[in-house]
Amino acid sequence: xxxxxxxxxxxxxxxxxxxxxxxxxxxxxxxxxxxxxxxxxxxxxxxxxxxxxxxxxxxxxxxxxxxxxxxxxxxxxxxxxxxxxxxxxxxxxxxxxxxxxxxxxxxxxxxxxxxxxxxxxxxxxxxxxxxxxxxxxxxxxxxxxxxxxxxxxxxxxxxxxxxxxxxxxxxxxxxxxxxxxxxxxxxxxxxxxxxxxxxx
Ligand code: TYD
Numbered sequence: 001x002x003x004x005x006x007x008x009x010x011x012x013x014x015x016x017x018x019x020x021x022x023x024x025x026x027x028x029x030x031x032x033x034x035x036x037x038x039x040x041x042x043x044x045x046x047x048x049x050x051x052x053x054x055x056x057x058x059x060x061x062x063x064x065x066x067x068x069x070x071x072x073x074x075x076x077x078x079x080x081x082x083x084x085x086x087x088x089x090x091x092x093x094x095x096x097x098x099x100x101x102x103x104x105x106x107x108x109x110x111x112x113x114x115x116x117x118x119x120x121x122x123x124x125x126x127x128x129x130x131x132x133x134x135x136x137x138x139x140x141x142x143x144x145x146x147x148x149x150x151x152x153x154x155x156x157x158x159x160x161x162x163x164x165x166x167x168x169x170x171x172x173x174x175x176x177x178x179x180x181x182x183x184x185x186x187x188x189x190x191x192x193x194x195x196x197x198x199x200x
Pocket of ligand 1: 092093
C-alpha cells in the first residue's frame, strides 16, 4: 500500500509552487498528484461551481459540495493507493475544517461529521502545513492574479481560517513548514519531510 500525503495551508502560502517543485524533484518516482477542489471528473465540475463568482449558495451547501467532491477522491484513493507508492494532494480535509468549519462559522464538529460520511473515517498519513500570517498570504495572492469567489471573502474570514490552521500546528500527523522563506528553502524542507516519511 502506498502513502497519502497532503500539502495544506491558507491561501497564498505557495502550495502550488511547492507541488510543481515536488514533481521535478521526484520525476522518477511512482507518485500521483491531485488537487482539491477537483481531482475527479465530477470534482472538477464541483470546483467550477465553487470558484465561480456568480455562484450563490448557502454555507451548508458549500460544505456539502466540498464533502461530495472529497467522497469521489476517497473512492479514487482506495484504488490508487494499491498502485502508487505515494499520492500527494493539494488540500484535503483540513481545508474544509478551516475554511467551512471556522471561516464560514459552520463549526468544526459538523464539518468533520459530513466529511466522515464521505471518507468513512479515512485520514491522510501526513499533512504538511505551510504557514504564513493571514494578510501575508492574501497579499501574495493579489499580486499573482484576480481573486476567485472563495478568495474574495475578506481579511476577517481569512484570519479565522489561519487561526484554525494554527491549532493544527501541534497535532499528530502534521508537520509545519515556515512558508515566509524562499521557494527553495520551503521546497527543500518539504522534500526532507517526505523523504523521512517514505524512507527515501
Ligand atoms: P485554488 O484556486 O485551488 O487555490 P489554492 O492555490 O489556494 O489551493 O482554490 C482553492 C480554494 O478553495 C481556496 O480558497 C480554499 C478553498 N477550499 C475550501 O474552502 N474548502 C476546502 O475543503 C478546500 C479543499 C478548498
